[in-house]
Amino acid sequence: MTGGRLAKVGGLAVAALVGCEGSQAALNPAGPQAGRIAGLSWFMIVSLSVIYIIILAVLFAGLIGRRHGASDESEARLVRWVIIGVAITTGYLVVLMVLDVSVGRGLSSLSEDEDPLIVDVIGHQWWWEIVYPAREPNRTVTTANELHIPVGRTVRIRTSSVDVIHSLWIPRLHGKRDLVPDHPSVFHLRADEPGIFRGECAEFCGLQHAHMSLLVIAQPEAEFRAWQAAQMRPAEEPADIIRRLGMQTFLNGTCPMCHAVAGTSAAARAGPDLTHFGSRRTIGAATLDNSRGNLGGWILDPHHIKPGVNMPANPIPADRLDALISYLEGLK
Amino acid sequence: MSTHGPSVVEGLPYDATAISELAETWQPRKGVWGALTSVDHKVIGRRYIVTAFVFFLLAGSLAALMRLQLVRPENNFIAPDTYNQLFSVHGATMMFLFAVPMVLGFGVYFIPLMIGTRNVAFPRLNACGYWIYVFGGSVFWIAFFFGSGLDTGWFSYVPLANLDFSPDKRVDIYMQTVTFTEISAIITAIEIIVTVFTQRAPGMSLNRIPLFVWAQLVTAFMVMFAMSTIATLSTTMMAMDRLVNTRFFDPDHGGDSLLWQHLFWFFGHPEVYIIFLPATGMVSSILPAVTRRPVFGYTAIVLSLVATAFISFGLWVHHMFTTGVPQVGASFFTAASLMIAIPSAIQVFCWLATIASGRPRFTTDMLFVIGFIILFVAGGLTGVMVSSVPFDTQVHDTYFVVAHFHYVLVGGAVFPIFAGFYHWFPKLTGRMLSDRLGKVQFLVFFIGMNLTFFPMHWLGFEGMPRRVYTYTAGLGWEDLNLLATIGAILMLIGIGLFVWNVGAALTRPKDAPPDPWQADTLEWWTTSPPPPWNFTYLPVVQGRSPVWEMTPESPRVIGMRTDIREVLTTTIIRAEPHTRHQSPGNAISPFLTAASVTFLLVMLIFTPKAVLIGAPFVFGSLMMWGWPTGKPEKEHREEGI
Numbered sequence: 001m002t003g004g005r006l007a008k009v010g011g012l013a014v015a016a017l018v019g020c021e022g023s024q025a026a027l028n029p030a031g032p033q034a035g036r037i038a039g040l041s042w043f044m045i046v047s048l049s050v051i052y053i054i055i056l057a058v059l060f061a062g063l064i065g066r067r068h069g070a071s072d073e074s075e076a077r078l079v080r081w082v083i084i085g086v087a088i089t090t091g092y093l094v095v096l097m098v099l100d101v102s103v104g105r106g107l108s109s110l111s112e113d114e115d116p117l118i119v120d121v122i123g124h125q126w127w128w129e130i131v132y133p134a135r136e137p138n139r140t141v142t143t144a145n146e147l148h149i150p151v152g153r154t155v156r157i158r159t160s161s162v163d164v165i166h167s168l169w170i171p172r173l174h175g176k177r178d179l180v181p182d183h184p185s186v187f188h189l190r191a192d193e194p195g196i197f198r199g200e201c202a203e204f205c206g207l208q209h210a211h212m213s214l215l216v217i218a219q220p221e222a223e224f225r226a227w228q229a230a231q232m233r234p235a236e237e238p239a240d241i242i243r244r245l246g247m248q249t250f251l252n253g254t255c256p257m258c259h260a261v262a263g264t265s266a267a268a269r270a271g272p273d274l275t276h277f278g279s280r281r282t283i284g285a286a287t288l289d290n291s292r293g294n295l296g297g298w299i300l301d302p303h304h305i306k307p308g309v310n311m312p313a314n315p316i317p318a319d320r321l322d323a324l325i326s327y328l329e330g331l332k
Numbered sequence: 333m334s335t336h337g338p339s340v341v342e343g344l345p346y347d348a349t350a351i352s353e354l355a356e357t358w359q360p361r362k363g364v365w366g367a368l369t370s371v372d373h374k375v376i377g378r379r380y381i382v383t384a385f386v387f388f389l390l391a392g393s394l395a396a397l398m399r400l401q402l403v404r405p406e407n408n409f410i411a412p413d414t415y416n417q418l419f420s421v422h423g424a425t426m427m428f429l430f431a432v433p434m435v436l437g438f439g440v441y442f443i444p445l446m447i448g449t450r451n452v453a454f455p456r457l458n459a460c461g462y463w464i465y466v467f468g469g470s471v472f473w474i475a476f477f478f479g480s481g482l483d484t485g486w487f488s489y490v491p492l493a494n495l496d497f498s499p500d501k502r503v504d505i506y507m508q509t510v511t512f513t514e515i516s517a518i519i520t521a522i523e524i525i526v527t528v529f530t531q532r533a534p535g536m537s538l539n540r541i542p543l544f545v546w547a548q549l550v551t552a553f554m555v556m557f558a559m560s561t562i563a564t565l566s567t568t569m570m571a572m573d574r575l576v577n578t579r580f581f582d583p584d585h586g587g588d589s590l591l592w593q594h595l596f597w598f599f600g601h602p603e604v605y606i607i608f609l610p611a612t613g614m615v616s617s618i619l620p621a622v623t624r625r626p627v628f629g630y631t632a633i634v635l636s637l638v639a640t641a642f643i644s645f646g647l648w649v650h651h652m653f654t655t656g657v658p659q660v661g662a663s664f665f666t667a668a669s670l671m672i673a674i675p676s677a678i679q680v681f682c683w684l685a686t687i688a689s690g691r692p693r694f695t696t697d698m699l700f701v702i703g704f705i706i707l708f709v710a711g712g713l714t715g716v717m718v719s720s721v722p723f724d725t726q727v728h729d730t731y732f733v734v735a736h737f738h739y740v741l742v743g744g745a746v747f748p749i750f751a752g753f754y755h756w757f758p759k760l761t762g763r764m765l766s767d768r769l770g771k772v773q774f775l776v777f778f779i780g781m782n783l784t785f786f787p788m789h790w791l792g793f794e795g796m797p798r799r800v801y802t803y804t805a806g807l808g809w810e811d812l813n814l815l816a817t818i819g820a821i822l823m824l825i826g827i828g829l830f831v832w833n834v835g836a837a838l839t840r841p842k843d844a845p846p847d848p849w850q851a852d853t854l855e856w857w858t859t860s861p862p863p864p865w866n867f868t869y870l871p872v873v874q875g876r877s878p879v880w881e882m883t884p885e886s887p888r889v890i891g892m893r894t895d896i897r898e899v900l901t902t903t904i905i906r907a908e909p910h911t912r913h914q915s916p917g918n919a920i921s922p923f924l925t926a927a928s929v930t931f932l933l934v935m936l937i938f939t940p941k942a943v944l945i946g947a948p949f950v951f952g953s954l955m956m957w958g959w960p961t962g963k964p965e966k967e968h969r970e971e972g973i
Contacts, residue, residue: 021808024795026726037722041793044723048713055680055709062688063702078628078685082678089677093670093716100666100720104659107722125497164492165589167654167729171795175725178655181491182583183590185656198807202654202729202797204485206492207412210800286804307412 024198026171031191033107033174040103110188113154120158123166123179125205125310126212127272127285132228141231144272145285147216150224151194160184167203170216176202191218207308213286234263235275235331246327249320271311278331295325345890351868354894358865361918369918371455372864373444376462378760380437383466384430390473391425392827394418399820402813405805415801416483421476423486424506427603428513429469431745435610436520438752439548443524445855445862446542448533448871450899451915453526456922461519463926468512471934475505482506485799487600490581490592495574504937507571511933514559521555524548531899532907534889535873542853543633547613550637551606558602566595576940590655597648605644607741609637611748612679615701618755619683621851622698623690626877629682636675643672653724662721669719676712680705696770700751703778707743711736732792738785762842762861765833773829780822787812852877870900921957928953
């Protein structure tokens with residue numbers, strides 16, 4: 001119960017963080033891809049609503065209309081009406097097909113961009129590994145559940161998965177793309193306005209499919225570069241004694257069996273990379289707001305918040321837990 | 333028409349002793365033994381309908397539980413593992429254990445009556461099919477009650493459904509359940525095809541077959557193709573992957589995870605039309621009674637059915653648009669998906685024309701038909717939307733799709749089935765359902781249905797994915813989810829009213845007249861309910877609305893033997909009398925065969941050795957089935973016709 005309440009409060013905080021309602025709405029586009037699709041959607045919603053109303057009108061007129069009795073002449077008139085109806089239907093479908101193809105071509109036009117930002121998004125049960133590859137290994141950035149992109153620049157997203165099929169869906173930027181383990185694929189998107197957009201896994205991927213979200217942070221190019229530069233640096237050696245105790249707790253406990261912190265001996269990749277954990281906004285794939293209290297609860301018993309998650313419970317004594325939280329929060 | 337005069341089969345009209353002999357010959361046996369050995373298509377059809385309805389109630393209650401969990405964000409009413417079982421078992425049951433057996437059950441009951449014959453072509457096989465279905469469904473639900481319900485969704489995508497990620501027996505049990513229902517559906521399809529092609533009443537040429545029967549016939553052909561795909565390919569391959577490590581679908585060992593999606597949807601999409609086409613057939617056969625005119629555009633409707641069946645096999649990839657299908661390939665499937673709207677539109681326009689030119693009578697069955705048109709058209713239009721690749725990438729796997737397919741399946745199949753219940757209840761039971769209570773049920777169910785599923789369209793646009801056991805607060809989803817849950821409660825009340833209506837009717841005496849609706853198809857030409865031999869004299873058909881065209885002077889078939897079970901076979905196109913054929917009587921072997929097949933398949937969930945252990949039992953029961961009785965089969969070829 002408490003876990004649920006915690007998740008609820010955390011969820012509310014996350015929603016507040018990303019600007020509340022509509023941060024995951026497909027008809028509230030923030031980029032050219034979602035914009036094109038939203039335009040097509042509105043065209044279909046309006047035109048099909050009109051068609052629907054006409055069909056209902058014909059139905060009800062038929063139900064209450066005056067009767068002339070059956071005759072050959074009236075049957076012939078019915079034949080004419082049915083043929084007209086079918087012709088209109090067919091014409092409409094042809095228009096739709098043309099629109100569909102042209103919107104599809106519009107969507108793929110971003111792929112011709114010469115210099116896109118390349119990002120690898122790798123699905124895990126139940127979190128997102130996000131890698132900004134670079135030729136030099138020390139310039140590669142690895143993070144989790146938070147996708148930073150520069151506003152106005154094309155992003156080429158290469159998808160893959162280490163376990164089951166997931167689906168990356170950021171409704172305000174683009175339609176979804178499945179993360180199929182044996183079929184990596186590529187798609188492009190662009191954000192035209194700065195903001196925080198929420199995304200969520202859209203293909204059922206097991207027990208905690210419901211808690212597999214991510215934040216997309218679109219920021220001006222300069223801000224993005226600064227973030228990227230900061231993310232390239234290894235974690236700093238903690239200066240104060242509390243955080244040093246936290247680091248010991250981290251490295252001597254079970255944490256390094258799954259997590260990595262660059263600059264320390266922890267280098268496992270089964271769980272999210274924590275090198276710059278303190279700079280991230282959420283915990284547990286956007287399940288909780290990243291705050292001291294939430295983090296403590298998460299470390300002690302993640303199963304209360306996200307039942308079945310692969311992270312085990314960690315019964316850490318209170319003073320050490322406090323130090324560990326300070327250490328993690330300090331990994332900016 | 334004189335060629336089909338009274339002398340179709342030589343002989344004299346029956347006297348009283350002949351009629352009592354007929355009753356004697358077709359009389360079912362009494363008691364439990366009688367129940368296990370019956371091969372009467374009406375008994376078996378009724379069992380299909382009742383069993384499928386029980387599964388509908390069970391799966392419906394799971395839906396209600398899901399709606400209670402989703403009534404507010406981060407709700408703790410149901411744990412994720414349970415929730416995942418709820419939606420998986422709900423979907424699998426509704427598709428395999430409710431919808432298909434329900435519509436095929438209506439076929440098993442009504443096709444022989446509508447085409448004027450005494451029983452289906454292979455009565456014992458028919459009985460065996462039912463037993464296999466009910467055993468398979470029971471296995472699935474018993475497993476669910478013991479905590480082994482399917483939890484990977486009804487399409488169980490790999491690798492999630494592979495041994496690595498689903499190590500327990502849940503997926504195995506599901507795959508085997510699907511095998512059971514496939515066997516049963518294929519049996520029923522064979523039954524329907526052969527019966528319709530060989531046993532129609534004299535004069536019922538192809539162009540006079542009732543539309544319900546046409547729809548069933550087209551569906552039966554679809555079942556033959558679609559179910560054999562899934563039976564012999566996908567589910568067996570999946571079961572082998574899990575049981576003997578064949579690794580067809582395991583990407584880590586050279587298998588392919590998308591292969592499963594192709595195979596599954598190659599079956600899975602036609603499956604939707606396997607449910608929907610018979611339901612449209614019901615509508616087309618109810619409409620003449622409630623509008624008091626033959627359905628407009630008979631030929632157009634038949635051709636639409638056939639076209640739908642063909643096209644439905646060419647659009648499975650539209651379930652996979654988000655896997656990264658190349659654009660040219662995807663647009664082919666978009667075109668096919670748009671194209672299938674045309675035959676559906678033709679059917680809808682023909683129904684509208686029928687209503688507009690008829691004299692509608694607003695009984696409950698008519699209300700459900702009207703509800704069907706309103707809801708199905710809405711679901712069809714959203715279907716047109718999702719066939720667009722760009723649009724689909726946004727709404728795929730969201731609540732928009734949940735809304736779409738519930739409009740199509742609840743609107744397009746459950747509403748016609750309810751129309752069918754009200755329409756044919758007197759024929760099925762000899763009693764009338766209350767029309768007033770029926771109208772209340774329609775209203776409650778219709779409002780509930782829209783309140784539940786309409787908001788889901790918008791939830792999809794707002795970004796809510798499907799199959800989530802809970803959702804984050806503050807994304808604007810709370811109110812619409814609350815509304816959907818209120819609607820689900822209304823739907824539940826509607827179903828409750830129907831159960832009440834049926835219960836109350838069953839306590840009343842059997843006083844339904846043979847033809848309470850002045851309908852035009854042959855099932856109304858006999859008593860309600862029909863006797864075990866269906867028709868004392870087989871009818872001779874002279875048009876598309878045989879009962880309306882029937883006069884006391886109309887010809888009928890005389891001269892069929894009364895001392896043995898005899899059916900009349902006719903030619904395939906013009907339905908001219910061909911042979912008098914002895915129809916098999918009651919037998920226990922179908923039940924024993926089904927039981928031994930069940931034994932084998934259930935053991936096969938646990939060990940491949942089951943094939944060796946179970947095969948002798950299956951073989952033995954089949955030997956018993958086919959063991960010569962020593963009496964020659966009686967068959968009499970009509971000479972000179």
